[in-house]
Amino acid sequence: MLKYNFLILSLIFSVPGILIYFFRKDLRKPMRILAICSLPFGFTEFLFYPSYWEPVFLFDLVNYLGFGIEDLIFVMGLSAFTSTAYPFFLKRKLIAINIKNGISSLKILFLVLACCFFFVFLLDVWKIPMIYGAPILMILMSIGIMGIRNDLILPGLLGGLLSTVIYAFLCLVLLLIYPDLFQLTWHTEKFINRNIYGVPVEELIYGFTSGSIATLFYPFVFRHRYEKII
Template sequence: MQYVWFIWSLIILALWGVVYLMKKDSRREMLKMSWITMPFGLTEPLFVPEYWHPPSLFDLAIRTGFDIESLIFSFAIGGIGTVLYNLIFKRRYVEIPHTERKHAMHRLHIYILFVPVLAFLVLALFTHLNHIYCGILAMFLGGIATLYCRPDLKTKIWISGFLFTALYFVYFGSILPFYPDYVELFWNLENLTHILVLGIPIEELLFAFTFGMYWSGLYEHLYWRKLIQTEIIIPLKN
């Protein structure tokens, strides 16, 4: 099982590649958000071994808390989470005019971007919650806070939560038929709810839902973009 986590990270990276090829008009956005998300893989020591302790390349996770796989995984989900909704519902980005940016609801724009960070720090420092729950709650609060100044993203944020959860469910489940004991061996279930959905820890699905919520609207929030329907050109018959 030494290379399961590595193979798993390559699977999600391959899926990123498929989405990248399919969503030609959002490749720049995918890359930007993937590079922004990738450094979050360096937070792995917050979760190893408290949340899980997977075998990794060169045994880095056990020896240092860091691992290469988390960087690959973070890179991939950052891009996918950003454009998944756009891919399915045929949306593309356009810039928000500067006049619209001066609207009263955007006054807290910068502060709202930091809500997840502040929420995570408060929960991690002042509660005894496992850090996975701190992350889940922080991203959920970040998604809700985003709705204050970006109500136009309401549909995308909620639907993306479910879309990414469904995708993540299939992704996570893809490894279990080959390694059915993987969760029991490498997740610290005694520190968690011990609730499994077809073998998948409920914490993983909650992470997927809240990540899908928050990350789906982050590009629009960071770069002042909004979504419009992609034009469908129907060729005329001769």
């Protein structure tokens, strides 16, 4: 079982979201929606494997399909805690607001099309490795949303920071199980090749940017704001 390191990683990254889901009923709907919206990103493993890392996949599916079952578990688990870390830890709730600036479904379409465009642009034109391309995409989308909704600037930044802390903690837990995992499985020598307490800098960047966009996505698309719980 332990040889399937990506599966173990994905299960570990699912724990924070499960705990938040259990303790905060009001955040369950956003978590479910973000989990569904995150699924397409599980199919992008071929952009990272094997150039960035080479974990062990169940049934070796990555070499047949370009992604594995673990990818779907990982993106759902990641979206669960990155989208709710800010309201959970800082005691905020989501309140619907009336903003007459478009239909939610059109915003979703815009965001999806923007993702596709920038992925293709960054990968094929600038030749940027996707471990950098994905964070660049997410931070650009975050900046765009915060430019439209100034009330989401602080949640976006704090959501990114909280997600980074959780992401780093989970990586440290992973290192307790696989002490040499990042050295043996990640090809960080091709990139920044720096780590913080054994965790590659690329992973922390990914944690921050995914936390920022996940915190912003639901209130922006579905016209909500964060409000302090009294």
